[in-house]
Amino acid sequence: MAERTTVLRIKRQENPRSATYWEEFEIPYKANHNIISMLMEIRRNPVTREGKRTTAVVFDANCLEEVCGSCTMVINGRVRQACSQLAEGLNGTVTVEPMSKFPVVRDLWVDRSKMFDYLKKAHSWIPIDGTYDLGPGPRVNPQEQQFAYLFSRCMTCGCCLEACPQVNDHSKFMGPAIIGQVYLMGQHPTGAMHQDERLQALMGEGGIADCGNAQNCVEVCPKSIPLTTAIGDVGGQVSRKWLRDLFAK
Amino acid sequence: MPGHHIIIGGGLAGLTTAMKLAEEGEHVDLFSIVPVKRSHSVCAQGGINGAVNTKGEGDSPMIHFDDSIYGGDFLAHQPPVLGMCEAAPSIIYLFDRMGVMFNRTPEGLLDFRRFGGTKHHRTAFAGATTGQQLLYALDEQVRRYEAAGLVRKFEGWEMLGVVPDEAGDCRGVVAIDTRSLELRAFPGDTVMIATGGPGLIFGRSTQSLVNTGSAASACYQQGATYANGEFIQVHPTAVPGEDKNRLISESIRGEGGRVWTYKEGKPWYFLEEMYPAYGNLVPRDIATRAIHKVVFEMKLGVDGQPLVFLDVSHLDPVLLRQRVEGVLEIYEKFVGQDPTKVPMKIFPAMHYSMGGLWVDYSQQTNIPGLFAAGECEFQYHGANRLGANSLLSCVYGGDVGAKAMTAFAKSHKSDGSTRAHDLEVTRHREDFDRIFKMDGKENAFAIWRELGELMTENVTVVRYNDKLKATDAKLLELKDRWGKIGLNDKGKWANQEALFVRHLWNMLELARPITLGALNRNESRGAHYKPEFPERDDENFMKTTLATWSSDGPRFGWEPVDVSLIKPRARRYDVDKSATAAKPAEKAA
Incomplete structure (x- = not known):
């Protein structure tokens, strides 16, 4: 009986300006292999399925526990973290591609810095008076904490942007993740005092009005963050602010 | 300014x-x-x-x-x-x-x-x-x-x-x-x-x-x-993997998780039996050594494998989800079993x-x-x-x-002088020029794997002087083989291999003070355990190991420990702290 293997078909690209190409690698099957551990096998012996010597595949990865968000890739057409995609459950040839909504640095490594820029633009922080000792923070209802916690687990991984049809070359839509973060900040008692600043950032170009309600984001989120709830509620906050602004003039 | x-x-x-x-x-x-x-x-x-x-x-x-x-x-x-x-x-x-x-x-x-x-x-x-x-x-x-x-x-x-x-x-x-x-x-x-x-x-x-x-x-x-x-x-509870060992947090035991294995066909909660005062919440070094003993000396690993159970299946699943969801999720995603129903299988890992x-x-x-x-x-x-x-x-x-x-x-x-900066830039540039010319037979990632296995086997839970000496000799051999690396990727853009070759050298250099520091310390203290020297030796070793780099290998010196606030006493977890030599928080005269 032939030894069981996993075949990875990997989309490669030398640099942001060069053409893409595909290479296939065949890796002996192990039940607890995942995409990253197989990419590590390739690094130790960078030889394609056809026996051609090549370079190690470049990839972005860090924690390997699905909490840092680094190793997000498109695997068999679906965006997800590569570390938690086990070899078990994969059959036939597995395609591995970089995310398409972000510029490729090299091979499977993409540049997601625009997501961090959005956090800056939307003032996604709690504006505390200072880090010196000001005693305990505000009390929080435990049910509200449990709900807010769901949103605090966003890794800025970009799955929701990759899956969103409204995030594309012709639009400036910032995507669902930032709306989830604005929603989170507004749930903290201190953060709520400054929610208007954040909503303002979501009212302009690329803001919440660009959401097309496809609801793909909530489907692909690896942390099951209720992003559509955030989009709905923040949409309401934005409308109320718009009305307030109108009458304040 | x-x-x-x-x-x-x-x-x-x-x-x-x-x-x-x-x-x-x-x-x-x-x-x-x-x-x-x-x-x-x-x-x-x-x-x-x-x-x-x-x-x-x-x-x-x-x-x-x-x-x-x-x-x-x-x-x-x-x-x-x-x-x-x-x-x-x-x-x-x-x-x-x-x-x-x-x-x-x-x-x-x-x-x-x-x-x-x-x-x-x-x-x-x-x-x-x-x-x-x-x-x-x-x-x-x-x-x-x-x-x-x-x-x-x-x-x-x-x-x-x-x-x-x-x-x-x-x-x-x-x-x-x-x-x-x-x-x-x-x-x-x-x-x-x-x-x-x-x-x-x-x-x-x-x-x-x-x-x-x-x-x-x-x-x-x-x-x-x-x-x-x-x-x-070495953390007592992790899930062994191909790419890394995934931590299963101590909070699992903090929430009531129990560690056990089968002995004579019945569950044996060995931490609770060995350390009645702290049970499953003994410090990590203690729990790790207990698991090692149970698996390697007593041969009681689960299914004969180097694994024991970490069990939360007796606890309320709703409460567990509220308090340790992130950990349960890691086990579910990477092992494919629900820990609220089936005991987790874990083993210690460097942490x-x-x-x-x-x-x-x-x-x-x-x-x-x-x-x-x-x-x-x-x-x-x-x-x-x-x-x-x-x-x-x-x-x-x-x-x-x-x-x-x-x-x-x-x-x-x-x-505002930049002379020193220019010199250092030149030095590092020359290092990379050499790395880009490497055309030997060795693969940097393969050497790294050998380094990891060597260090994990000899410089973690249990340490023997002869093995530590052999480990250091092997480290020198790996450094030698580092010079025979062949760089597969000669690209000048996002070349992770070239950067890793440098990391590998730095890892090999740092592995030596770790290994030789262990060799020099002929006692057992905290995470450092030598069966040949099973007791803590305050007279000779209540001091900080200081390693300084030299081209002939690390040079060692020592520094006394400032114990001016709490007088050292025996460290035991089978009994309450109040039963050890001094009372908690008692200050030395």
């Missing part, structure tokens, strides 16, 4: 330093290989310790201090540990104010759970992703200062080395852009190293892929003293280095102007770290360091 500071690493320690400096109006250049939000601090699960004492247990910073010193087997200098424990409650409050969604009591107050090595509920937590939540809160505050123009981030940049001037003071760093491979000097009045642990020296550990210890090793090779390198914490760059009480290394905080320094955990003290030491160390860096910058203004 504000000072200009360089911080290497954007985890909890580095971000705390950046936030504190920026708050004082100082300027910061922050370097991180990964976007700071993806730093290894995200992996900390269980929580952060602070004696807030909201459970009516009479907890206090002094008891936290005593637990930490006792847990560290009296190897930590005591004054900074006391400072850390005293600051802990205010640090937790600060994170609460910054928006961390800590779990709450019914009254809306911060909730606390138990962790190993203590009898008190002292660990604040945000589900089981506390490190992630604390990191994000700091990331947000630093982004606020970035937007205000006080912090410049260099993400995707890697430090290659520090720049010492003629007087030996640190005047900046040389760093490389991991995409363009552009190599540049960055002058600064001070430099903070906050680059985390050296887990990758052990191959598969619970640490992240950036944790090569490379930056700390570069400093060591440039004259920074490396202290207590031999103290490596943390208590040792690191030597620093004084202001976090300054022996190189003036070069500071260190977080896991990459040695100061707070002695011979064994208690769970949930690491996040605390990162934040506290960053805070102490930032104050000292501001003061240093005021008194040591640079004269």
Whole structure:
């Protein structure tokens, strides 16, 4: 009986300006292999399925526990973290591609810095008076904490942007993740005092009005963050602010 | 004029330093290989310790201090540990104010759970992703200062080395852009190293892929003293994997999880039997050695494999989801079984280095102007770290360091000379030129795997002098083989292989003070255990190991431990602390 293997078909690209190409690698099957551990096998012996010597595949990865968000890739057409995609459950040839909504640095490594820029633009922080000792923070209802916690687990991984049809070359839509973060900040008692600043950032170009309600984001989120709830509620906050602004003039 | 500071690493320690400096109006250049939000601090699960004492247990910073010193087997200098424990409650409050969604009591107050090595509920937590939540809160505050123009981030940049001037003071760093491979000097009045642990020296550990210890090793090779390198914490409960070993947090036991295996056909809760006073919540070194004994000496591993059970299936699944969801999820995703129904199968894994760059009480290394905080320094955990003290030491160390860096910058203004910087850039450029010409038969990643297996087998749970000697000889052989590496990738853009070849050299250099430090220490203390010397030997070894780099290998010196606040006493977990020689928190005369 032939030894069981996993075949990875990997989309490669030398640099942001060069053409893409595909290479296939065949890796002996192990039940607890995942995409990253197989990419590590390739690094130790960078030889394609056809026996051609090549370079190690470049990839972005860090924690390997699905909490840092680094190793997000498109695997068999679906965006997800590569570390938690086990070899078990994969059959036939597995395609591995970089995310398409972000510029490729090299091979499977993409540049997601625009997501961090959005956090800056939307003032996604709690504006505390200072880090010196000001005693305990505000009390929080435990049910509200449990709900807010769901949103605090966003890794800025970009799955929701990759899956969103409204995030594309012709639009400036910032995507669902930032709306989830604005929603989170507004749930903290201190953060709520400054929610208007954040909503303002979501009212302009690329803001919440660009959401097309496809609801793909909530489907692909690896942390099951209720992003559509955030989009709905923040949409309401934005409308109320718009009305307030109108009458304040 | 504000000072200009360089911080290497954007985890909890580095971000705390950046936030504190920026708050004082100082300027910061922050370097991180990964976007700071993806730093290894995200992996900390269980929580952060602070004696807030909201459970009516009479907890206090002094008891936290005593637990930490006792847990560290009296190897930590005591004054900074006391400072850390005293600051802990205010640090937790600060994170609460910054928006961390800590779990709450019914009254809306911060909730606390138990962790190993203590009898008190002292660990604040945000589900089981506390490190992630604390990191994000700091990331947000630093982004606020970035937007205000006080912090410049260099993400995707890697430090290659520090720049010492003629007087030996640190005047900046040389760093490389991991995409363009552009190599540049960055002058600064001070430099903070906050680059985390050296887990990758052990191959598969619970640490992240950036944790090569490379930056700390570069400093060591440039004259920074490396202290207590031999103290490596092996966490008792992890899931062995092909790419890494995934931590199953101590909070699982804090919430009531039990460790067991089959003995004569019946479940045997061996920690509870061996250590009735603390049970499953003995410190990590104790639990790890017990599992080793059960598996290797008694041959009682599950299904004959090096595995034992960690069981929460008797606990309320709803409550578990609220409090440790993140951990359960890791097991579900990576093993494919629901731990609330089936006991988890776990085994110890390298987790943390208590040792690191030597620093004084202001976090300054022996190189003036070069500071260190977080896991990459040695100061707070002695011979064994208690769970949930690491996040605390990162934040506290960053805070102490930032104050000292501001003061240093005021008194040591640079004269603006860049001669030393140019020399260092040239040196690193030549190193890379050599790496790009490597055309031997060896593969850097394959050598790394061998290094990891060697170190894990010989320099973790149980240590024998003959094996440590053989390990060091093998390290020299691996260094020799490093010279025979053939670089597959000669590309000048985002060449991860070329960068890794350099990391590998730094790992090999740092593996030596770890291994030889263990060889020199003929006693057993905390995480360092030698069957040939099973007892703690205060007379000969209550001292800090100090390793200095030389071209002939590490040179060793020693420094006495400051035990001025708590008199050393025997460390036991089968009985309550009150039964050991001195009473808790009793001060030496």
